[in-house]
Amino acid sequence: MGSEREMDRLARLDSAGLQQLDHLYRSHAGWLRALVAHRLRAQPTDVDDIVQDTWLRAAGCKTDNIQHPKAFLSQTALNLFRDRKRREAVCQQHREGVTADQGRGDRHGMSEQEAILELERIVLDLPEKMRDVFVLSRFRHMSNVEIATTLGISVKTVEWRMGKALALCMSRLRD
Incomplete structure (x- = not known):
């Protein structure tokens, strides 16, 4: 052809x-x-x-x-x-x-829509300070410097909170 x-x-x-x-x-x-x-x-x-x-x-x-x-x-x-x-x-x-x-x-028994709802629940259950950093980073696509400026905290604090937020999300996803 x-x-x-x-x-x-x-x-x-x-x-x-x-x-x-x-x-x-x-x-x-x-x-x-x-x-x-x-x-x-x-x-x-x-x-x-x-x-x-x-x-x-x-x-x-x-x-x-x-x-x-x-x-x-x-x-x-x-x-x-x-x-x-x-x-x-x-x-x-x-x-x-x-x-x-x-x-x-199929093995996990969860549809895509159910997975999205579960992820939303996990993010909403994060402690407020960690959730703020996580949402600004992952959903607003802000850099750590931009997040630090927006929230009035240091870049190191942003990095620490982001690490903790990711660890909490991963542990809850594994459950």
Whole structure:
């Protein structure tokens, strides 16, 4: 499946470009298909897609400038094959991550909405001085210096209260 850009390039080929591409295709189509199928050990459906995309890429180049057509075609096919495998790996990692996240949510028996409510309850239960520092830091995105100035306390006090607030939140989340 070629990109829109490659399809546009193919549509803009003049008759000389089409003849050069046709000559390249007639000379190397069988070889390219065999290369992708055997050397890359691609699935039959992948072979068709990679070969088609290779020809679309070739159509986007000035074929009269290609001095070593087999090298050009094999490198293009190999790059497309690698791109496809990288995309598949990213998709697989994403699927595994989603499955793992769903599994964790089920084990704890808590929906996302319930988790948000629980976090809100934990923050509201913090002692007032710690809660003020925590809210300014995490929800207002203020720096420790800004929090110290706003509350009229030292930066060290902000750091201490933030550390205590985080420790309390973590212990309550573990319960």
